[in-house]
Amino acid sequence: MKSKNETTVLSVTIAFALAFVLAFPLINAGVSDITLLTDHGQCSPGFSGTYPSCVATVRGCTNPGAANYNPNATVDDGSCPSAPAVHGCTNPGAANYNPNATMDDGSCQSASSVHGCTNPGAANYSPNATMDDGSCRSASSVYGCTNPGAANYNPNATLDDGSCTSTLPATRGCTYPWAVNYNPNATVNDGSCAP
Numbered sequence: 001m002k003s004k005n006e007t008t009v010l011s012v013t014i015a016f017a018l019a020f021v022l023a024f025p026l027i028n029a030g031v032s033d034i035t036l037l038t039d040h041g042q043c044s045p046g047f048s049g050t051y052p053s054c055v056a057t058v059r060g061c062t063n064p065g066a067a068n069y070n071p072n073a074t075v076d077d078g079s080c081p082s083a084p085a086v087h088g089c090t091n092p093g094a095a096n097y098n099p100n101a102t103m104d105d106g107s108c109q110s111a112s113s114v115h116g117c118t119n120p121g122a123a124n125y126s127p128n129a130t131m132d133d134g135s136c137r138s139a140s141s142v143y144g145c146t147n148p149g150a151a152n153y154n155p156n157a158t159l160d161d162g163s164c165t166s167t168l169p170a171t172r173g174c175t176y177p178w179a180v181n182y183n184p185n186a187t188v189n190d191g192s193c194a195p
Contacts, residue, residue: 048074067102149187 043054060070061080068079081102088101094108109131116129122136137159144157150164173186179193 043049046057047054048057049055055074058070058072058074059077060073060075061068062073062076063069063080064071065085066080067085068081083102085103086098086101087103087105088098089096089108090101090104091097091108092099093111095111095113096107096109113131114126114129115131115133116126117124117136118129118132119125119136120127121139123139123141124135124137140158142154142156142158143161144154144159145152145164146157146160147153147164148155150166152163152165170188171183171186172188172190173183174181174193175186175189176182176193177184179195181192181194
């Protein structure tokens with residue numbers, strides 16, 4: 001019959017050997033922190049999974065839409081904000097700083113930004129502009145008065161520049177080009193056209 005001490009030594013030896021056999025694949029896999037398993041084959045506290053796939057538990061916010069999202073988190077710790085993230089510029093020194101933004105969207109503009117047309121091929125290109133404001137116009141644009149009734153009407157103008165002056169006084173006469181008494185300067189037909 002075995003003594004009580006022999007039985008205890010044998011139990012401890014078997015338990016140690018079993019733990020070593022279970023942990024040995026982790027040593028061979030290059031895992032530097034050996035995890036002792038519980039007596040039920042579960043990972044030790046601080047690790048998640050089931051043997052042999054024990055991984056270190058990383059607590060954090062696991063919601064990708066949250067401002068404090070942690071892509072390395074394996075366990076949500078409840079730190080995700082309940083309100084949705086507000087995207088915008090979070091740099092207080094930027095020209096377009098948004099104090100309500102909780103997640104930076106990369107839109108921050110230097111406080112010294114100069115808005116204007118940044119297209120060198122445009123008619124209104126501004127070499128000092130650092131931020132395009134959408135105002136670029138085609139280089140083939142011709143500015144001028146586009147109102148045919150204005151005194152300074154420019155028939156070649158493609159963009160009105162706001163320079164139109166008051167309309168010409170009405171010139172009465174025959175406005176039909178086929179008539180004998182056609183008046184090319186007439187703006188109002190007076191009914192005098194002769195065949």
